Amino acid sequence: MTGASSSCGACKFLRRRCTPDCTFTPYFSYEQAASHFSAVHRVFGASNVSKMLLRLPLHSRGDAAAMICYEALARVHDPVYGCIAHIFALQQQVAVLKEEIETIEMQMASARSLDPLAPTQISAHVSVNQTSCPNEMEQNAVQKLLQDIHQDYYLYQPE
Amino acid sequence: MTGASSSCGACKFLRRRCTPDCTFTPYFSYEQAASHFSAVHRVFGASNVSKMLLRLPLHSRGDAAAMICYEALARVHDPVYGCIAHIFALQQQVAVLKEEIETIEMQMASARSLDPLAPTQISAHVSVNQTSCPNEMEQNAVQKLLQDIHQDYYLYQPE
Incomplete structure (x- = not known):
């Protein structure tokens, strides 16, 4: 049809x-x-x-x-980044989620070592949907990824 | 140069x-x-x-x-998926990380409600690098995403 x-x-x-x-x-x-x-x-x-x-x-x-x-x-x-913009956004989201997991782990380890009888001191609230980054972090991530891509493919940076 | x-x-x-x-x-x-x-x-x-x-x-x-x-x-x-394969992989990684966070939250909530004095029951070990999915889950995710893309762009599925 x-x-x-x-x-x-x-x-x-x-x-x-x-x-x-x-x-x-x-x-x-x-x-x-x-x-x-x-x-x-x-x-x-x-x-x-x-x-x-x-x-x-x-x-x-x-x-x-x-x-x-x-x-x-x-x-x-997006004539500059095309669908790679989606890859950048997802890479940032992965980085933020990993950071959240590391933060919870550190909080749990810290709470156990300082006061093993006080589990309520652990901040259990992790916003799973909060994946946006501050502008600076976002820009740094994009710059880093761009450098990686340029390096991977030996592309010349325009002067 | x-x-x-x-x-x-x-x-x-x-x-x-x-x-x-x-x-x-x-x-x-x-x-x-x-x-x-x-x-x-x-x-x-x-x-x-x-x-x-x-x-x-x-x-x-x-x-x-x-x-x-x-x-x-x-x-x-990858002549079929191209760089979208990278997007699929990252989407799966995001899904796995979100699931890990939800699991920790549930474990923490459960440990607190059942035994508020036993923080050591919380399984704190979350492998941040463990982002691979079982094959079935991977395939389901790819199928789901393909359906979404087909639907978004109203593409006909070949019979």
Whole structure:
């Protein structure tokens, strides 16, 4: 099913005739043409995406198309960081959660060593949903990650 | 500086003359031609990347080139999930850490209600580095996230 038209979203966007063996038809609906496929075409290029999908076995193409679409939309939304912004945010969230666990462990160890009969001194309240960082910490984390990526891939920093 | 040659990595890979105003020169070294720029060209296409960089202010282009390079290398490494595999792994890590915090909180609450004088019953050991999930949990998380992405973008699941 490709919506109201017999063209898929990709062919509608590319203004070409949609053939029965069109690579995109199963993964891009007619309705997605304006938003999704335009992002995919702008970021990856229709020809590159077609080649990437055709290199994969049929059963993997749906997932690959979804991931490519996600990456493309993320890059249109954030032209510098794209979906890596999501990776940065999650890495920060992991760091904050690990810190929370370490804090509880230290509080528990400290409470036991100072006063083994007073478990109520342990602050048990840990806000699981509190994952935002102060701006400075956030910026430092982003800078550190950027340095790692630059270093990993031996990219030159523009002067 | 672009390595031993006066060409940057992109122009070396594309076998074209590198001009002083080449968009890629500050971000792709001569040595990266085979590995990095070939991935960037294969996944995004040189022309698309050039356009994406030129749309950005100069001070953002270094970061954007690093992110594009990261995404391209990740997609060559994992042609189905690309760098979204990293997002899945981090989402799982966040879920496991949240679960660990909830477990500690429940243990603490339970220990206090059952025996307020026995803080040593609280299992304080939480392995901060233990973030791997059982295979089943991992697969379920990936399936759930895939469903979310498919749903978010209204992508058709191939039959």
